[in-house]
Amino acid sequence: MRRLEFQISEVFTNIRRNGILSLAAVLTVLASLAILSLFFLMQRNLQGLLEEQTRKAQISAFLKPGLSEAEQQALREQITAIAGVAQVEYVSPQAALARTIESMDLSAAERKLLGPENRLPAKFAVHPADPAGIESVAEQLQKLAGVQDVRYGEKVVAPLNELQRRFRQWGWGALVVLSLATCGIISNAIRLTIYARRREIRIMQLVGATDGFIRMPFLLEGLVHGIVGGLLALLTTSVLYAQVREASAVIIPWLKLISLEELMPSFGIGLVALGMLFGFGSSLVSIRQFLREA
Amino acid sequence: MIVIRDVTVRYHRGPEALARANLQIRRGEFVFLVGTSGSGKSTLLKLLYRDLLPTEGRVWVNDQDLTTLSRREIPLLRRQLGVVFQDYRLLPYKTASENVAFALEVIGDEPRQMHRKVMRALARVGLQQRQGAMPHELSGGEQQRISIARALVNDPVLLLADEPTGNLDPDSSLGVMQLLDEIAASGTTVVVATHDRHMVDHFRKRVVELVDGRIVRDEELAGYARPSEPAVAAAPVEGVDLAEA
Ligand SMILES: Nc1ncnc2c1ncn2[C@@H]1O[C@H](COP(=O)(O)OP(=O)(O)OP(=O)(O)O)[C@@H](O)[C@H]1O
Numbered sequence A: 001m002r003r004l005e006f007q008i009s010e011v012f013t014n015i016r017r018n019g020i021l022s023l024a025a026v027l028t029v030l031a032s033l034a035i036l037s038l039f040f041l042m043q044r045n046l047q048g049l050l051e052e053q054t055r056k057a058q059i060s061a062f063l064k065p066g067l068s069e070a071e072q073q074a075l076r077e078q079i080t081a082i083a084g085v086a087q088v089e090y091v092s093p094q095a096a097l098a099r100t101i102e103s104m105d106l107s108a109a110e111r112k113l114l115g116p117e118n119r120l121p122a123k124f125a126v127h128p129a130d131p132a133g134i135e136s137v138a139e140q141l142q143k144l145a146g147v148q149d150v151r152y153g154e155k156v157v158a159p160l161n162e163l164q165r166r167f168r169q170w171g172w173g174a175l176v177v178l179s180l181a182t183c184g185i186i187s188n189a190i191r192l193t194i195y196a197r198r199r200e201i202r203i204m205q206l207v208g209a210t211d212g213f214i215r216m217p218f219l220l221e222g223l224v225h226g227i228v229g230g231l232l233a234l235l236t237t238s239v240l241y242a243q244v245r246e247a248s249a250v251i252i253p254w255l256k257l258i259s260l261e262e263l264m265p266s267f268g269i270g271l272v273a274l275g276m277l278f279g280f281g282s283s284l285v286s287i288r289q290f291l292r293e294a
Numbered sequence B: 001m002i003v004i005r006d007v008t009v010r011y012h013r014g015p016e017a018l019a020r021a022n023l024q025i026r027r028g029e030f031v032f033l034v035g036t037s038g039s040g041k042s043t044l045l046k047l048l049y050r051d052l053l054p055t056e057g058r059v060w061v062n063d064q065d066l067t068t069l070s071r072r073e074i075p076l077l078r079r080q081l082g083v084v085f086q087d088y089r090l091l092p093y094k095t096a097s098e099n100v101a102f103a104l105e106v107i108g109d110e111p112r113q114m115h116r117k118v119m120r121a122l123a124r125v126g127l128q129q130r131q132g133a134m135p136h137e138l139s140g141g142e143q144q145r146i147s148i149a150r151a152l153v154n155d156p157v158l159l160l161a162d163e164p165t166g167n168l169d170p171d172s173s174l175g176v177m178q179l180l181d182e183i184a185a186s187g188t189t190v191v192v193a194t195h196d197r198h199m200v201d202h203f204r205k206r207v208v209e210l211v212d213g214r215i216v217r218d219e220e221l222a223g224y225a226r227p228s229e230p231a232v233a234a235a236p237v238e239g240v241d242l243a244e245a
């Protein structure tokens, strides 16, 4: 107990004495974790965007003109029975026109140009359960008797799916690489704090301190640096991200960035925990290496 | 106390820093280790506090074979030794008594005993009244005494000193050397590596001389230079030293 007391008091003496190096270590943790978490947020947003786009994917099954009410009903049942269909929605020619007008944001004058006659066919809007299964659902719809034509934005959906898959892989890969780089940078900063005290460590070894005893204050220091750096990174990221989100709401209104509150306790805890882990881990690796060399 | 048997040390490339050295030192002896720069004095001392493993041969200190000591056992060995260097190696931000206490802190000594032991060690080196001084407020000789107090505070069986008077003026050197002599007289084995011809000649102890890593002389009640050299006969203690010119 007495030893622990001595060690803890040494930790704070050291942080005070090596103020500049401590500050450098904290700032290193702060900067690298802030970059890491901003990258993470960017990845999450892009991922969310892609997912939303694929989720929106739907198949339009245009009906042959002149189907009776009963035939339409039968067709709906046939469609519902297809494997991989989540939802079927009837869109009347009037509704289709209204949607088109809305989506194109037409002015009254432009609307007049369309003329009084609505030549749009009726259709079923079919939502696949899994965006990846959209092609096979479309194929089966095509075979149905009452269906004249099938459209599902085939030019967009397949590449989007591919992009999403690749993005997930690359995103995580990049996150791992960035984490390793972060660890490297932090452990270099920690190594400096050890180097600054090499004489003291040598004296400790000379008078018979165990490796564990020598290591302890460095591990605690690493932990403190990690926690403080992590908290500052959380603060910085929150402020920066809130501003980015505010700006994007004005510049790109359709782009809905994830709010940090949505990610909140886990994002904050994760960031500080990562700081602790990096701080502690880097110290452990560096001091072990140093003691082994001595 | 100390047995060095057929010890050879070769640093990472480079010639042998010690070559088939054999040496025995009994408990309570005082030994001067002399030799020119690079002859292997520090290397030999490093072997004794297990800062270095011999490339070949064996080393025993206080009945422990240092060549088979595990990493975990090294601190336990060091607690039985005291080591003193030319540059004192005091922590600049701690007071004299804190520097001495440091040796007890790191091994987890009882706080009540600690104070008593620190005071006793400071008394032995005659610096109780300077206990609150910072190292930079002390003279070189005083700093070296504090470092000796730190080495003594654990009641070591063996005290190793690598050029302890290397940075000191003759008077301070004499004081430090007398202190080491008293320590040896109280039963602690003392090994001092030194260039200090006057001290060696003055104290006339056992002298072990190294030349290029070889022990070329091991003589009781001896002087700094080999007996065959006329300078010794001419100037046994002080005064003009012809061999130096
Ligand atoms: N860490 C090392 N790596 C490589 N060679 C070394 C190392 N330490 C010492 N040596 C070499 O070993 C030889 C003996 O060195 P040592 O330090 O033991 O000499 P010394 O007698 O203490 O000299 P000095 O009186 O200058 O202190 C020298 O040739 C030196 O260059």
Ligand SMILES: [Mg+2]
Pocket (backbone or CB within 6 Å): B041, B042, B043, B162
């Ligand atoms: Mg030397």
